[in-house]
Amino acid sequence: MRPGTEPGRSSSGIRDRDWDAAVAAIRSVPLDAEVQLICHVNPDGDALGSMLGFALGLRQLGFTGLRATFPGEFDVPEPYRALPGADLLVEEREAYAEPALILIFDVASESRLVGLAGRLDGAAPVVVLDHHASNTSFGDVNLVDPAAVATSVVADELLVRLGVELDAEIAECLYVALATDTGSFKFVRSPSVHTLAARLIATGISPGEIARRIFDTRPFGAMKLAGEVLGRALLEPEAAGGHGMVWTYATNADLERHHQRPYVLDSLIDPVRGVAEADVAVVVKELVPGEWSVSLRSKGGVDVSAVAVALGGGGHRLAAGFTAYGTPGEVIAQIRPLLDANLA
Ligand code: 5GP
Ligand code: MN
Secondary structure: OOOOOOOOEOOOOOEHHHHHHHHHHHHOOOOOOEEEEEEOOOOOHHHHHHHHHHHHHHHHHOOOEEEEEOOOOOOOOHHHOOOOOHHHEOOHHHOOOOOOEEEEEOOOOHHHHHHHHHHHHOOOOEEEEEOOOOOOOOOOEEEEOOOOOOHHHHHHHHHHHOOOOOOHHHHHHHHHHHHHHOOOOOOOOOHHHHHHHHHHHOOOOOHHHHHHHHOOOOOHHHHHHHHHHHHOOEEEOOOHHHOOEEEEEEOHHHHHHOOOOHHHHHHHHHHHHOOOOOOEEEEEEEEEOOEEEEEEEEOOOEOHHHHHHHOOOEEOOOEEEEEEEOOHHHHHHHHHHHHHHOEO
């Protein structure tokens, strides 16, 4: 059954009673209560944009005790540092110990909360906003719409249901989130995405300026680093049942040589996935010695979410990831048989 055709479900595919429970959870806490917003480790544009856009909506409603955070090193990627609402960001250790309410953004499973996962065991209701098919429903209220292109689509609908009026600051955050997870609107699945984009742009934000800042600006060293990492890519035409795989890796030594922060590696999957001879693209990024963050992409020949889930991670059918151990060659050796086992 298509989303929207089932009784009790809105066009989002999320049940009305879940929307109502989320609205009730937010309305039930006093305006001066401590409200903790959290997004996933190594936050991207959707994680930060949906979290900060939602926080600004709560601020508009009069909430005064808002803090937003993410686990791990407090390294906000440069393109997102000037997002509206960034003043609400605090380091993990400054997160409320016992908040009255916890709101979680773009997190498919508790493992993506790393050291902050323990906070979920307290008395506070946990409301999860997400769009990963692999979401494990770890919240008390789970607003999870796998058909949504970004978590910001879910955040926008909850803001509407709370009576928040869209302003340019909220819109900029939600637009950055939407543009990030749609690959600048290349992976749009429904006209509703552009309807939302139109509403956001109508507040006066500048899509061209935002796109230049978020996608088309990088330090010289990051460009040189990309040249090296892409230069060592390998093509395996026989992989994935003959659909082909292209892969490369990047180490902390690569980052140090070019004086770059780890997040600059996250965009390298885009040129790799463009290789015509391969359906599957993989970038293996060193976290600490022997531990790697792996990005997987498919053009449709393989369900890479299933591959990632089998290796302890998650994501979407065409974009997924997981944490791996060993050498880059050993990581790829783990992936190869799973590609053959998960042909679409
Ligand atoms: P990226 O490759 O851009 O980091 O992530 C692609 C998709 O896979 C995103 O939707 C992201 O949330 C998901 N993903 C990446 N790494 C992990 C991981 O370690 N665990 C889980 N559950 N999902 C991941
Ligand atoms: Mn997302």
